Structures are given as structure tokens and as C-alpha cells.
Amino acid sequence: MTSLLAHREPGPSTAELSRSLRKSSPRWGERAVESLLFLAAVLSVLTTIGIVLSLLDGTLAFFREIGVGEFLLGTVWTPLFADGSFGVLPIMSATLLITAIAMVVAAPLGLGAALYLSEYAGTRSRKILKPVLEVLAGIPTVVYGFFAISFVTPSVLRPLLGEGSVGIFNALSAGLVIGVLIIPIIASLSEDALSAVPQAMRDGALALGATRTKVARKVVLPAALSGVIASFVLALSRGIGETMVAVIAAGSIAQLTLDPREPMQTMTAFIAQAASGDQPTGSLGYNTLFAVGALLFLLTLLVNVVSIRLVRRFREVYE
Amino acid sequence: MTAQTGLQPDLRGADRGLGRARGSERAAGRLFQGLLMGCLAFGVLVLVVLLTDVIRDGLPRFNLDLVRNMPSGRPARAGIQSAMMGTIWVIVTVAVITLPLGVAAAVYLEEYADKTRWYNRAIELNIQNLAAVPSVVYGILGLAFFNRAAGFGGSVLTIALTLSLLVLPIVIISCREAIRAIPTSIRDGSLALGATRLQTVRRQILPNAIPGTATGSILALSRAIGEAAPILIAASGIIFLTRNPTDLLSQATVLPIQIFNYVSRPQEEFRVVAAAGIMVLLLILLLMNATAILIRNKYQRKW
Numbered sequence A: 001m002t003s004l005l006a007h008r009e010p011g012p013s014t015a016e017l018s019r020s021l022r023k024s025s026p027r028w029g030e031r032a033v034e035s036l037l038f039l040a041a042v043l044s045v046l047t048t049i050g051i052v053l054s055l056l057d058g059t060l061a062f063f064r065e066i067g068v069g070e071f072l073l074g075t076v077w078t079p080l081f082a083d084g085s086f087g088v089l090p091i092m093s094a095t096l097l098i099t100a101i102a103m104v105v106a107a108p109l110g111l112g113a114a115l116y117l118s119e120y121a122g123t124r125s126r127k128i129l130k131p132v133l134e135v136l137a138g139i140p141t142v143v144y145g146f147f148a149i150s151f152v153t154p155s156v157l158r159p160l161l162g163e164g165s166v167g168i169f170n171a172l173s174a175g176l177v178i179g180v181l182i183i184p185i186i187a188s189l190s191e192d193a194l195s196a197v198p199q200a201m202r203d204g205a206l207a208l209g210a211t212r213t214k215v216a217r218k219v220v221l222p223a224a225l226s227g228v229i230a231s232f233v234l235a236l237s238r239g240i241g242e243t244m245v246a247v248i249a250a251g252s253i254a255q256l257t258l259d260p261r262e263p264m265q266t267m268t269a270f271i272a273q274a275a276s277g278d279q280p281t282g283s284l285g286y287n288t289l290f291a292v293g294a295l296l297f298l299l300t301l302l303v304n305v306v307s308i309r310l311v312r313r314f315r316e317v318y319e
Numbered sequence B: 001m002t003a004q005t006g007l008q009p010d011l012r013g014a015d016r017g018l019g020r021a022r023g024s025e026r027a028a029g030r031l032f033q034g035l036l037m038g039c040l041a042f043g044v045l046v047l048v049v050l051l052t053d054v055i056r057d058g059l060p061r062f063n064l065d066l067v068r069n070m071p072s073g074r075p076a077r078a079g080i081q082s083a084m085m086g087t088i089w090v091i092v093t094v095a096v097i098t099l100p101l102g103v104a105a106a107v108y109l110e111e112y113a114d115k116t117r118w119y120n121r122a123i124e125l126n127i128q129n130l131a132a133v134p135s136v137v138y139g140i141l142g143l144a145f146f147n148r149a150a151g152f153g154g155s156v157l158t159i160a161l162t163l164s165l166l167v168l169p170i171v172i173i174s175c176r177e178a179i180r181a182i183p184t185s186i187r188d189g190s191l192a193l194g195a196t197r198l199q200t201v202r203r204q205i206l207p208n209a210i211p212g213t214a215t216g217s218i219l220a221l222s223r224a225i226g227e228a229a230p231i232l233i234a235a236s237g238i239i240f241l242t243r244n245p246t247d248l249l250s251q252a253t254v255l256p257i258q259i260f261n262y263v264s265r266p267q268e269e270f271r272v273v274a275a276a277g278i279m280v281l282l283l284i285l286l287l288m289n290a291t292a293i294l295i296r297n298k299y300q301r302k303w
Helices: A002-006 A014-020 A028-065 A068-073 A089-120 A123-138 A141-161 A171-195 A199-207 A212-223 A225-241 A244-250 A267-276 A284-314 B023-061 B064-068 B081-112 B118-130 B135-149 B156-180 B184-192 B197-226 B229-234 B255-263 B268-299
Strands: none
Touching: A028 A068, A028 A284, A028 B081, A028 B118, A028 B135, A028 B156, A028 B197, A089 A123, A089 A171, A089 A212, A089 A225, A089 A244, A089 A267, A089 A284, A089 B023, A123 A171, A123 B023, A123 B197, A141 A171, A141 A244, A141 B023, A141 B197, A141 B255, A141 B268, A171 A225, A171 A244, A171 B023, A199 A212, A212 A225, A212 B023, A225 A267, A225 A284, A225 B135, A244 A267, A244 B255, A267 A284, A267 B135, A267 B229, A284 B135, B023 B268, B064 B081, B064 B268, B081 B118, B081 B156, B081 B197, B081 B255, B081 B268, B118 B156, B135 B156, B135 B229, B156 B197, B156 B229, B184 B197, B197 B255, B197 B268, B229 B255, B255 B268
16 A cells, blocks of 8 residues: 555646545535534533533532531531531541552552563563553452452451551551552553653663663653653542542541541542432532532642643653 | 563673672662562552452352342342343443444544644543543532433433443543554545545544454443442432343442442441452453453454
8 A cells, every 4th residue: 555655656736636636515424424523522521511510500509508618627527417517627638648648558669660660570571560550450449448348457457556456447448458559550650651761861871880770760760750740640639539448448437637547538438428328409418519529629630730730840851 | 580672782781780880789779679579569469369358258159149139138148130230231321322422532533623723622631631530520420410400310321321421531542542553544545546534434444443442442341340439429329229120211230339338238248248249240350351352462453
């Protein structure tokens, strides 16, 4: 095919060409199909508008009854009780604490795995190891929740911290397991960034007498920093949005504490709990779900915006 | 370590290099490499421990009775039949919704869209952003629009529509990649022979994009099978059913929801049923992933 095109005769002049390519008649069928395809693509925009509208509607109704200050600064969260209070800080701090624990686990392990894959592993071992990470990423979150409550708490945390130290539900097991869950995100995205660093940079450093460790730490890692940060941020927003592990392993008691051995309820866990309670449409309990959902949406949006800025700031462009 | 191949230089001797690296430096280098390897090994270890834990817990109940029995409050008779049927109903519906829409959107973006137009760039940006929205937020959307406003309740349709919106960006992205892999010369050739754009899409682009799209779609569907959180919210509490769905508007539960239901019960016996249910879920996912890999290896063309 290509060779045929390459050896063709010198073509007609541009003027002739544009005349011959002029449409003979409008092809209505073609146009109709194009519009249909366009509509399919526009559907994704409608989804976003739908998300914003659904969140906005319930949230506005919520703030007609509850003050913004009471919501954002209150320290007691009992919205589903009769005469409850609506301070979001307990569930927000739980979300942040559990995500922080997850990042402490996932950031070094994910980055370490990425560095090994890109700088040390041979082609063959990479072919075996990368699918393992993909399998880890493909396991449903409800399974990770089961793992947290049936293995991590009884067989890891209790022997390590003492038998009576942690209850069945605790933030630590949820944080650790969410950490495992986001390792593949950091590992695979960071590995892409590290592998994209030109080989010449490694060769140059090695030629100047640097050891492989130095090349990995002082040359490759700084050069790929923007991609590595982006992977961290994506993992962070995934951790904030993670629901099932938090529901199953951290429990449903909303309390304002920083002790990870305590049970606590995250924002996502509250949304799940409030939704399964079958609240009547338009009730305050129903609207609370949307207010928390909007806050969660804004939080992940903020994280993503910050990441785009960070990436721009640290980006180094080669060739 | 395995042998280096291709153009990568052999670095095994590099640390000794020109004799510059001292012994302590070499030891530190080995320690560093070992540490990184440990990071990766940790992931593998967790996977092994997780699977062992699930199989050890679930094996006593991993039998035909599990899929024959309906969910029950009595652990000895508790099964997952309605959840299995629900999952099948939901996934088939999701496939019917997302495949045509996803392929259509991908064909538009790759073959028709003028990238200099603002609305086309907005669509692209939007699809990327949608892929990063937490899945619970899709659940809220499903609850507000499909469950309540449209009045579908906690039905197959509500669950399927919610999951469809969730996986549509994934289907679009994988189909676009499949289309992008087709060389421009194929399009040029077809157009030069007098085919219209639509004929080119139908006879050249789509047939050649099938393997890539199939692989990506199966992976997207397996993501949908494993999701629990958005369904929990969109279906709003319908998590215990002893009837199989009979049409799109009948109430439904799915495997991950039923597993969640069993996990969250305090009795130890239910944990066994949950683990057995997880084994079934993982087996389905394994089958789907294996199919995807098979299709990729068998039909993918290298240009």
C-alpha cells in the first residue's frame, strides 16, 4: 500500500485537485451519521453536567436548612438522628487520616517498585512483574475490604500492637489496605515517567563515573519528578474517593480523633450509609448525602488542580 | 537478574566501572537495589496472602449449593443466586449501552473531530476528567436521576445506567487507542479509491479496531462487575433480595453488594459465605481477563 503511494506519478495541479475533490452533492447520510457520532461524544459532557446538577440541587437544599459555618466547622456529626448535628469535621478528618496512612504505605512502595522496574529489572522479569501489579489493581475493592477485616486486623495489627489494642473496626487497617490498593497506580504511572527519561542521560552520568544508585536517585528520579508527583496525586484522589474498604474496615462511628486505632467514618462511608438507609427524597438526611458528595467532589477537584500546577512547575522537557 | 537485551547497555559491571566505586559504595548500591526489589516483592506478597486468605476462608462453602441457594439470613443455607443473576443482567445491559456509545464517541473523536474546534477539545478534556471522578459521585448521580427522578428505583436499569456512565470513559479511551493504531495509509488508500468517509469507517477502521476495542471493553466490563460503592448508593439500600430479576425494571442485587452484605454481618459463618462469594467473583474476573488477553494475542495486528 505505502509503496504504491510512494511511486505514483506526479499528481494534478492543486487547482485541478480541489475541483475534482469538490463534493458532487451533499451526502446527507454521511452528515447524519457524523451528527449521531457527535451526539455520542457529547454524552460525556452531559454526564458531567448531570453530576454537577445532581450535587448542586441537593446541596443547595441542604444549606437552606443548615448554615455553611455549622457544616464546615462543626465537630459533631450525627445527621441521621432526629435533631442531629451537622459538623462535617469528624468525617472529613477521618477521610484525610485514612488517606494519609494509605499514602505513607503506597508512596515509597509504589515509587520503589517503579524504580526497580525501570532501572534494574530486565525485559523478562518486567514481563512477569507488571501483570502482577495489574492483577493487584483489578481486584474489586469489596475484596480488599474483606481482606482488611478478616486478615489485616486480626492477623497483623493485633499481634503487632497487642491483642486488646484495636477493635474489629479501625482506621489503621482501612488506611493500610487502601495503601496497598493504590500502590499499582503509583507504580505503573511512575514507571511510565521514569522510562520516558532519555537513555542518554543515564549513559552520560554513568560515563562520568556515577554508580547505578546515583543515576537512579540523582539523575532519573529528578528528571521524572513531574510524572512521579502526578502519580502520587492521582493515587491521593483515588484514596479520598475509596469507599468499600472504609465502610467495611473503618466502621460507621463518626468521631473526631486522630488515633488510627479507633473506628471512624469517612465521607464516602457516610454517603454509602445514608444512601442505604433509604432516605425519602428531599428529606434533610437525603440532602446531607449530596452536601457531603459535593464536598468530596470539590476535594478531589482541588487535589487534581494542585497536581496540574505542580506538574507544570516541575516539568522538564527533553528533546 | 536477567540478561539485558536490545539496545540497553549492559550495566552489570558499571558499578565497578573504572574502579572508582569503593567497596562501601558498592554495598550501598546493592542494598538500594535490594530495597527497591523489596517494594515490588511486597506487592506480590500481598497478592499471595490475599488470595490464600480468601481461599482458606471460603473453600468450605465453595460448591454448587452456593450458586443454587438464594441469599438467606441463615448462614448454612445462604447462597448468592439472585446476586449472580443480577450481575449477569446488569453486565449484559451495561455492554449493550456502552459498546455502541463508546465506539461511536471514539470514532467521532478520532475520525471526524476537528481538533482546532473548542468544543472538540472540551469533549476530550471532559472524558479525561470523568475518568478521575470518584465512583461514589456516580452513585449519587444515579440515585438522584435514575433511581428517584426517573423512578426506576433500585432496578437492573438504575444499576446498569449508573455503571455505564462510570465505564463509558474507559471504553472510549481504549477504542480510541485501537483506532489510533491503524496507520493513516489505510484511510488514505480507502479514500483515494473513492470510498466516502463513512465507507472508510465501516469497511476499514471498524473491522481493524475490533480486537483492541474488544480487549479494552472486556476490561471495562470487569471493572463494572467488581464495583460496589456506586451501586450501593444508586440502588439505595436494595441489598438483600431472594428473587432473581425478570426484566430491566425488577429490583436487583449484584455479587459485590451481596458479598458486602455478608461481610458486614457479625457472625463468623457469614464470613465464610462472603469468602466463597469472593472466589466466584474473582473466578469470573479471571475468566474475563484471560479472554481479553487471548483476543489481544490472537487477533491484534502489527502494521
